[in-house]
Amino acid sequence: MPEVLRIENLHKRYSVESTAVHALKGVNLVVHQGDFVALMGPSGSGKSTLLNVLGCLDRPTEGSYHLGGEDVSKMTDDQLSSIRSRYLGFIFQQYNLLPQYTVVENIEIPLIYQGVRLNADSRDRCIGLAELVGLGQRLDHRPMQLSGGQQQRVAIARSLVNRPQLILADEPTGNLDTKTSHEIMVMLSRLNASGKTIVMVTHENDIASWSRRIVRMRDGEVESDLPNTPEPIDFSGPPLPMHLLEEAA
Amino acid sequence: MDIFSITLVSSLVILLVFLATTDKGRRGLQLALRSLWLHKLRSFLSMLGIIIGTSAVIILMAFGEGSERDVLEDIKRLGTTNIIIRSVKPTDDANTNRRQMVATYGLTYQDLEILKTIPSITRLVPMRIFPQETRRGARAHNSRVVATVPRYAEVNELTLLDGRFIVEEDDERMNNVCVLGLETAKTLFPFEEALGSSVKLGEFVYVVVGLLAERMPTGGTGGSQAAEDFNQDIYIPLQTARGRFGERITMRAAGSRSAEKVEMHQITVTIEDVDKVRPTGEIVRAILSDPERHPRQDWALTVPLDRLELVERTKANIRQSLGIYASISLLVGGIGIMNVMLATVTERTREVGIRRALGARRSDITFQFLIETMVQTGIGGLLGVGFGVSYVFAHAALKALPMAAMLFQDGSPSPILHLPSITWSLSTAVGVGVIFGIYPALRAAYMDPIEALRHV
Numbered sequence: 076m077p078e079v080l081r082i083e084n085l086h087k088r089y090s091v092e093s094t095a096v097h098a099l100k101g102v103n104l105v106v107h108q109g110d111f112v113a114l115m116g117p118s119g120s121g122k123s124t125l126l127n128v129l130g131c132l133d134r135p136t137e138g139s140y141h142l143g144g145e146d147v148s149k150m151t152d153d154q155l156s157s158i159r160s161r162y163l164g165f166i167f168q169q170y171n172l173l174p175q176y177t178v179v180e181n182i183e184i185p186l187i188y189q190g191v192r193l194n195a196d197s198r199d200r201c202i203g204l205a206e207l208v209g210l211g212q213r214l215d216h217r218p219m220q221l222s223g224g225q226q227q228r229v230a231i232a233r234s235l236v237n238r239p240q241l242i243l244a245d246e247p248t249g250n251l252d253t254k255t256s257h258e259i260m261v262m263l264s265r266l267n268a269s270g271k272t273i274v275m276v277t278h279e280n281d282i283a284s285w286s287r288r289i290v291r292m293r294d295g296e297v298e299s300d301l302p303n304t305p306e307p308i309d310f311s312g313p314p315l316p317m318h319l320l321e322e323a324a
Numbered sequence: 325m326d327i328f329s330i331t332l333v334s335s336l337v338i339l340l341v342f343l344a345t346t347d348k349g350r351r352g353l354q355l356a357l358r359s360l361w362l363h364k365l366r367s368f369l370s371m372l373g374i375i376i377g378t379s380a381v382i383i384l385m386a387f388g389e390g391s392e393r394d395v396l397e398d399i400k401r402l403g404t405t406n407i408i409i410r411s412v413k414p415t416d417d418a419n420t421n422r423r424q425m426v427a428t429y430g431l432t433y434q435d436l437e438i439l440k441t442i443p444s445i446t447r448l449v450p451m452r453i454f455p456q457e458t459r460r461g462a463r464a465h466n467s468r469v470v471a472t473v474p475r476y477a478e479v480n481e482l483t484l485l486d487g488r489f490i491v492e493e494d495d496e497r498m499n500n501v502c503v504l505g506l507e508t509a510k511t512l513f514p515f516e517e518a519l520g521s522s523v524k525l526g527e528f529v530y531v532v533v534g535l536l537a538e539r540m541p542t543g544g545t546g547g548s549q550a551a552e553d554f555n556q557d558i559y560i561p562l563q564t565a566r567g568r569f570g571e572r573i574t575m576r577a578a579g580s581r582s583a584e585k586v587e588m589h590q591i592t593v594t595i596e597d598v599d600k601v602r603p604t605g606e607i608v609r610a611i612l613s614d615p616e617r618h619p620r621q622d623w624a625l626t627v628p629l630d631r632l633e634l635v636e637r638t639k640a641n642i643r644q645s646l647g648i649y650a651s652i653s654l655l656v657g658g659i660g661i662m663n664v665m666l667a668t669v670t671e672r673t674r675e676v677g678i679r680r681a682l683g684a685r686r687s688d689i690t691f692q693f694l695i696e697t698m699v700q701t702g703i704g705g706l707l708g709v710g711f712g713v714s715y716v717f718a719h720a721a722l723k724a725l726p727m728a729a730m731l732f733q734d735g736s737p738s739p740i741l742h743l744p745s746i747t748w749s750l751s752t753a754v755g756v757g758v759i760f761g762i763y764p765a766l767r768a769a770y771m772d773p774i775e776a777l778r779h780v
Contacts, residue, residue: 160683171678187682
């Protein structure tokens with residue numbers, strides 16, 4: 076499987092109120108296409124900083140970061156924005172939908188910043204993704220009218236709309252109850268099974284057990300990097316509409 | 325239109341076309357309208373400064389236009405190629421020992437003869453003007469007697485309702501004929517046919533040969549140019565007046581008597597060409613200033629053309645001060661909007677973070693907030709223009725309201741819509757949006773996306 080991202084000897088230092096913090100101390104990580112990585116570690120271990128760097132929201136102080144073959148560690152702000160809009164999909168703990176937009180409009184946002192001309196095709200695609208996450212009946216609802224689980228499903232649909240090479244999930248079930256968490260994890264697993272690469276930050280072992288690989292961090296370093304065999308899931312139901320997920324050939 | 329407003333308007337048009345036709349522009353516009361609609365009261369309040377500023381500009385400019393038109397019409401009525409010379413009672417008469425029973429002053433027939441020698445003067449209309457009671461049977465009217473020559477009609481562009489004006493023959497033969505102003509005729513002949521009837525003026529009886537249509541009074545502008553109400557006039561031939569009344573006129577008013585000896589009250593001089601008006605005015609002034617001819621300052625010269633220049637200067641002054649008022653109010657409005665936008669940016673920090681994470685560039689964020697401010701000031705400007713324009717049209721109706729007399733002076737000018745002021749104020753309002761929107765927009769764009777995402 077080809078590499079999606081490669082991190083070599085990554086350091087991140089910053090100062091908080093004139094106290095120097097060395098958040099990442101030489102992290103090495105390679106993620107291949109189709110991987111499902113759970114990033115674990117206690118708070119302060121550097122996992123959030125690593126996720127920010129992976130998400131091109133932050134630049135490493137030292138070391139290299141290749142994403143889809145491109146070295147993004149030295150890119151300008153605008154170039155990073157472009158990388159985010161083309162290669163990455165984000166799922167947040169807080170869902171982070173825009174309250175003034177409907178479900179479909181929220182899913183559309185990444186397309187706007189890709190410079191894609193919004194038309195009937197793109198609209199159909201967004202509706203298709205809303206149906207994929209089971210919200211086909213709530214296209215015109217606002218986030219405030221949806222439950223937490225539903226909002227997170229909109230967020231998942233939004234993270235898929237630009238056909239990203241990598242989906243970054245930051246505690247995607249952190250605000251959800253067990254049952255809803257399970258639904259979300261089934262959805263992520265199905266996406267992974269269909270070929271999507273996912274890196275997920277979590278501190279819950281239950282949630283991490285859905286992944287295929289668990290990376291544990293401590294004090295800014297990778298403590299362990301072990302493969303994991305998830306419980307087999309029941310993939311019954313209609314197959315995922317692949318044309319919505321992959322680039323057209 | 326000057327180059328300044330053309331630039332403003334064309335940039336406004338380009339902006340609008342961009343917003344309407346490009347995908348990004350339409351999105352931005354839609355988003356801006358939506359977030360303004362989400363906070364209706366807040367948006368309205370922050371727009372208020374702009375609304376007041378633009379409507380003030382429109383209304384003040386309209387009043388400026390109105391008063392300018394009034395003055396211009398006044399000047400036109402006086403004639404731009406005319407010079408008006410009047411006899412003025414010298415001020416020292418009232419409080420010196422030389423006080424006489426009969427005040428003697430003013431222009432003379434000799435002056436008239438000298439003026440006739442100036443080649444650039446094509447027409448001279450001498451006048452004697454004095455109040456006198458006119459009688460018709462038991463009815464009396466306090467008229468203003470104007471003794472003049474036939475050419476008076478040309479200079480003042482008189483419209484006759486009936487009959488004719490004074491002719492040369494009347495003047496030569498000292499005919500006892502008269503032409504009545506509208507009010508004079510109405511008072512003396514409420515029920516009868518005036519034309520052909522006779523009225524009594526002083527000791528003699530005059531035949532009415534003509535009736536004048538209503539004439540707009542000229543506004544008094546101080547100095548030698550007093551307001552004139554032509555409708556109270558009675559016109560008689562100059563030589564007739566000289567023969568019947570003599571040089572000495574006695575006026576009775578409310579029990580007191582006064583007499584004056586004035587050969588000529590006014591001479592209206594017409595110059596052949598507008599360019600020669602001012603030089604000729606100087607010549608006339610020089611002639612009359614000769615101390616042998618007029619030892620005292622008992623005359624005054626009015627050149628309507630000078631007033632035209634004065635109007636131009638006043639207009640420039642009005643424009644300038646309006647510009648200052650408008651800038652101040654728009655500045656205040658702009659600061660208000662900037663304040664609200666800064667609060668909005670803080671409030672929407674998280675939104676900025678989300679958008680940045682989803683691929684928005686800094687320029688996208690800047691654009692989004694800038695468009696929002698511009699839409700806000702643009703809508704404010706439109707509302708202001710709407711209010712200002714409707715006020716201009718509603719002014720007449722407002723003035724007619726019973727309480728309005730307390731606010732509006734009699735004879736105050738009516739506003740006339742000044743079209744360029746609409747485009748100026750509108751483009752300036754949008755410009756204010758750009759200037760005061762840039763800082764909040766950049767502040768939003770340069771937030772750290774990670775910090776912004778953490779913002780609650």
